[in-house]
Amino acid sequence: GAGVSQSPRYKVAKRGQDVALRCDPISGHVSLFWYQQALGQGPEFLTYFQNEAQLDKSGLPSDRFFAERPEGSVSTLKIQRTQQEDSAVYLCASSLVAGSLAGGRIANTGELFFGEGSRLTVL
């Protein structure tokens, strides 16, 4: 498809269950980001991939959160032993180029294309 695709759109999990959220970025996009958006809040950065390399995972809230992008395309965000505070919308975004201020390319990296998100509810 033409845009960033995320699945599932909605997921209800019982506390303690593991969940996996999938992101299919725009074809050819080098950068991929995961954000967490709580109700009524702005997106909060979780992790960043440049191709298959996870360059920044400083936003992951605990070691229960794990993300991968093994072939530099599709990414999966996995949450183990879900807790109620994990309830949120998980947004994936992709960008054409790698993040860098060199040569003014930052102008392109600023445009992130977001998916519609995966809404996780933990009961």
Added chain:
Amino acid sequence: QKEVEQDPGPLSVPEGAIVSLNCTYSNSAFQYFMWYRQYSRKGPELLMYTYSSGNKEDGRFTAQVDKSSKYISLFIRDSQPSDSATYLCAMLNAGNMLTFGGGTRLMVKP
């Protein structure tokens, strides 16, 4: 204190009004400033971005940045019901990490 502060609203205006949305920030390292629009149950979409202090205009939208005051604004002229959405300011530093404000919910009533 959050790095980027934004009044959550909701802001309710009549159709045709001029809307002013604002954010303040504390991190001087921010170099690029964006405004995203997010419709209900959708992902954010980029509206405008600016680099330097001053104004940038695009149709009915004007983005304004005042780096000395660490204050940015988005103005919407002749607001339409279709402008009803949550508006998120976002800022980018050299590390390429976008930091978002909490969003302002705007409702334009016909």
